Amino acid sequence: MTSFAHDFPFDPAYGRTLDELKAVPAPPAPDDFADFWRARHDAARKVATEPEIGPLEDERDGVRIHGVTYNSVGGVxxxxxxxxxxxxxxRHGFVIGHGYGGRQSPGPDVPLPLPSSAAILPCVRGTGPRGLVAGIPDVSSAHVLHGIESRDTYVIGDCVADLWCAASALQELVPELAGTGRLGLLGESFGGGLGALALPWDDRIGAAQLTVPTFGNHPLRLTLRCAGSGESVRGYHREHPEVVEVLRYFDAATAAGLVELPTMVAAALFDPSVPPPGQFAVYNALAGERELLVLAAGHFEHAGLAEEVAGLVAARREFFGKWLA
Known part of the structure; x- marks a missing residue:
């Protein structure tokens, strides 16, 4: 177990050893889990994304960075x-998700994992600054509860669709990527959970890398105190225990059991925001080629953070170089 000095009123390592984390299972899928997600994917693929490129905003690390907009499900x-x-x-393309709170710029996602690459970096609906939507809260603790009363209205499903539509927009803007299998997906934290939910249904994605993914093993997450959006879900569950039936359809570990494409997961031993047992549940369930990078900590500043980030960047480059070349 990894231990850091901290002032959280709970143990962000949750008392688990690495071997114990590697044994955390995924919950069983509802009988119509695949039908539910395939229908959502089919609807997203039918969207005319009509992407538009904005003016040049930056040039660095071998790429020119523009603003971009596109249509997603629900007319958003x-x-x-x-x-x-x-x-x-x-030669390669990437759809890159983000953590809760959105993204202010491409930030550390550029440089891209491979040279000669294009990437789309969306702000999924309800996240700032470029994904703000009237009626959807932009604060993570409220966003994660938006529409949670029903599997058909839960915002997380539409956020997954925003990633599918991002892939469509990227292939429309860079048509040489279509049908090549050289499209990768990356996601961290919130984006990692969305990525796991998106992957089983989209054959355009050739490989994926998920870092400290959230939404893994909801039944277990509901028992684990945290400092992230999961705490809002725990609070809602105390008042509305029936929500477990909705959460079954949005479990990243359950979805991972249907992911057959090569996937690398970077999971942390210590994480106050996304409990490590849920992160490892996503990795443990993967059905295809998989690689695990164990991080000392996630969502936590510590002395070795710069070295860990550098190691992740190098591992990601090697991973995508093997599977998207």
Missing amino acids: RIGGWLALPVEEPV
């Missing part, structure tokens, strides 16, 4: 950023 227009290589022809 999503904003974000598009990165295009300065010189080389495009």
Whole structure:
């Protein structure tokens, strides 16, 4: 077990050893889990995304960065950023999700994992600054509860669709990526959980990398205190225990059991925001080629953070170089 000095009123390592974390299972899927998600994916693929590229905003690390907007399900227009290589022809593409709170810029997601790559970096609905939607809270503790009364209205399902539509928009803007299998998906925390839910149904994605993914093993998460959005779900569950039936359809570990494409998960031993047992449940359930990178901590500043980030960047580059080359 990894231990850090902290002032949280709970143990962010949750008393688990690495071996115990590697044994955390995924909950069983509802009988119509696949039908539910395939129908949502089919609807997202039918959206005319009509992407539009904005003016050049930055140029660094071999790419030009533009604003971008596109249509997603429910008539929502999503904003974000598009990165295009300065010189080389495009050989790879990436859809890159983000953590709760949105993203202010492409930030550390650029440089991209591989050279000669294009990427779309959306702000999914309800997250700032380019995904704000009237009626959807932009604070994570409220966003994660929006529409949770029903599997058909829960905002998480539409956020997953925003990633599918981002892939459609990227392939429309960079048509040489279509049908190549050289499209990768990345997601961290909130984006990692969305990514796991998105992956089983989309054959355009050739490989994926998820970092400290959330939404893994909801039945267990409901028993684990945390400092992240999961605490809001725990509070809601205390007043509305029937929500467990909705959460069954949005379990990243359950979805991971249907992911057959190569996937690397970076999971933390200590994480106050996303309990590590849920993170490891996602990795443990993966059905295809998989790689695990164990992090000392997630969502926590510590002395070795810079070295861990550098190690993750290098591992990600090697992983995608093997599967998207």
